[in-house]
Amino acid sequence: MVHCPPSLNGPDISTLHQSKDNKPILTRTTLHYSLTSRDFLSLKVAMAASSFALSQAAATLSPSAALRHDSSTKTTQQTSSVSTPSFPTFAGLKSTRTPSSRAVNPRRVSASRRRVISSTAVESLEKTDTSLVDKSVNTIRFLAVDAVEKANSGHPGLPMGCAPMGHILYDEVMKYNPKNPYWFNRDRFVLSAGHGCMLHYALLHLAGYDSVKEEDLKQFRQWGSKTPGHPENFETPGIEVTTGPLGQGIANAVGLAVAEKHLAARFNKPDAKIVDHYTYCILGDGCQMEGIANEACSLAGHWGLGKLIAFYDDNHISIDGDTEIAFTESVEKRFEALGWHVIWVKNGNTGYDEIRAAIKEAKSVTDKPTLIKVTTTIGFGSPNKANSYSVHGAALGAKEVDATRQNLGWPHEPFHVPEDVKKHWSRHTAKGAAFEAEWNVKFAEYEKKYSEDAAELKSIADGVLPNGWEKALPTYTPDIPADATRNLSQTCLNALAPVLPGLIGGSADLASSNMTLMKMFGDFQKNVPEARNVRFGVREHGMAAICNGLALHSPGFIPYCATFFVFTDYMRGAMRLSALSESGVIYVMTHDSIGLGEDGPTHQPIEHIASFRAMPNILMLRPSDGNETAGAYKVAVENRKRPSVLALSRQKLPNLPGTSIEGVAKGGYIISDNSSGNKPDVILIGTGSELEIAAKAADVLRKDGKSVRVVSFVSWELFDEQNDEYKESVLPGSVTGRVSIEAGSTFGWEKIVGSKGKAIGIDKFGASAPAGKIYKEYGITVEAVIAAANEVC
DSSP states (O other): OEEOOGGGSOOEEEEEEEOTTSOEEEEEEEEEOEEOHHHHHHHHHHHHHOOOOOOSSOOOOOOGGGGOOEEEEEEEEEEOOSOOOOOOOOTTOOOSOOOGGGOOOHHHHHHHHHHSOBOSOOOOOOOOOHHHHHHHHHHHHHHHHHHHHHHTOSOOHHHHHHHHHHHIIIIIIOOOOTTOTTOTTOOEEEESSGGGHHHHHHHHHHHTOTTSOHHHHHTTTOTTOSSOSSOOTTTSTTOOSOOOSTTHHHHHHHHHHHHHHHHHHHHOBTTBOOOOOOEEEEEEHHHHHSHHHHHHHHHHHHHTOTTEEEEEEEOOEETTEEGGGTOOSOHHHHHHHTTOEEEEESOTTTOHHHHHHHHHHHHHBOSSOEEEEEEOOTTTTOTTTTTSGGGTSSOOOHHHHHHHHHHTTOOOOTTOOOHHHHHHHHHHHHHHHHHHHHHHHHHHHHHHHOHHHHHHHHHHHHOOOOTTGGGGSOOOOTTSOOEEHHHHHHHHHHHHTTTOTTEEEEESSOHHHHTOOOTTSOEEBTTBTTOOEEEOOSOHHHHHHHHHHHHHHOTTOEEEEEEEGGGHHHHHHHHHHHHHTTOOOEEEEESOSGGGOTTOTTTOOSSHHHHHHTSTTOEEEOOOSHHHHHHHHHHHHHOTTSOEEEEOOSSEEOOOTTOOHHHHTTSEEEEEEOOSTTOOSEEEEEOGGGHHHHHHHHHHHHHTTOOEEEEEEOOHHHHHTSOHHHHHHHSOTTOOOEEEEOSSOOTTTHHHHOTTSEEEOOOSOOOSSOHHHHHHHTTOSHHHHHHHHHHHO
16 A cells, blocks of 8 residues: 555544533544555556546546545543534524424334345545534535625525535535536535525535636626526536426436436446446425425335435425424425435534434435435524524625624634635545546446447437437338327337437326337336336426436436326426526427317317427427428437427328428428419418318419418427528518418417418317317318418418
């Protein structure tokens, strides 16, 4: 063994424990870091031969000495002469007792623990001198307080209460490389209670992430800053997912944990554990109240996501006041029923060893996710506002900031990081580089032994699509029998599954109706996590948010999820976050119109297409036949930073002459035209199932001597992105005779048909009857198109 220079030896660690008579006992531990000859060889290989181009930043290699330590511990059974950190009592200090409605049944918990599967070896957590931890925790608190105060906007309460668990996670537990936030095998952290984002920004700053410098903290919530009012993955490297709407983050975390479990099952070998990381999440009372959290956590328990560890910030305060006014269930019992391992840390304010022990126990449970309930005081340290709603979502105010500084013994200027805290946290740069270097060595060896698997994993990890993947998509001619686009969608999915390693997904209990099964794969389940069909059950909202987590785990994941189009109403919050967070989920939405027939208006979407056209950064695609369905999938797969909604029919539709995969990429294109000089008498515009109606109307009008152009308008968004020359070639400005037809709301169509055109659609709810009858009664017919065309030209 080669010993490191003295500068790499750890400090003396003084940890205070309590004896039975409540007298502090000092445990002194000295850490000695060492570097083996094998480590030097690994680093040499990493620097010379690593072939995995996952990084977006080059890792600076540093000895892996920081990864190992030998410890010797000596305990003296006497009262310590070391001064203990002082946390004065103050008005509103929360008791660690909980109401009886939330009490844990010891028998139930012990029985639950007897049922879990424990790992044979659990890594010991790194520990730091308690006084330095106190100082670090207060640094986190005051960085948050100062940023919120400077912005005069934000939520200081959560960071002040959650600082201890945040410190322990980022300083002692998590595996990451601050100089390469996108290193593949990093642990993931999600702040589901995204309003408390200054906690996360403070942690990223201390850990050495270049995305959050001191100036960024000072620009909290300001125009163009890297520290927006809620965490945004597309804005701040080190933020994994975009959170803020409560409950979304924990559901995203479930998706991240699904990704890890799936990849580990697919690619790990007995001699190569190449995928091995945890997902951590902090969620609050508000997240717990949101239904999406329960949907996702139910699935997490069912799937046995043993590497998902969630910290429940149990501070009993929401915007309206104490949660006793609206939220009195036993969260612990509910999570036990959901199949989670549950631990309660009663003192989340200063109980560092309790938090450490809980994490250690959580890591020992490998067959189920763990919820660590951490009872904290919101706004801890604030003499007059702690444990109240007033500290939740507003700056403390200058007087209360001064009082809090005095109360916690913090004499420093705003945004100050003490030198010993800064020096302590600075080790994460070298440590993170060593983590990545060691993993790169492992992957280089893996790649030599398992080249095909390595290539697939690379495709998922770096987001580079396999060459020629699009050639797998089917093409169609008019002589091929009519079929519903939902069936044609399944053909596309099954054609793409073998050539896209990252394609994974499923339906909200409608797979046999949405037609979303990949027939060559089994179901992703607790004991079969390598499979790629995901059974979400009737949990539309949770499904969409889990898919967001999958997509944001690695850029090569291509998650899809499905339900009836009308049920996007259940999942719109997560779909909006797909668009905002640049999460390229494919939403396979079938039964897209009144064409579904007898199920009636509860199941017939009307306003839905228009609503998604109004949403930024999302593609709304409504294909008309086989070629356009294949084209929609091509567009959806290529758009990894923009989600796609595919609206698909229940009824059979013919394969029309003139449609093409290439045309879909343009958004709108001509499928037939008997005019010359780009001057048709009338332009008929259709989408989805109504394109056939427009084509039939054109045939009749042409027989009457009119020049008619038929345009398929699959995607407004894609058409808007074309250059002016192309748009003019399809919809010439001089031609005002335009008619659109779509079995949905006419909202927005004036933009396409102009003030002199006609939009045929449905601006009321549907009805229960056979599809053909409804189409006729609602005027979605060839005759209606002909009449409108004769009016406008």
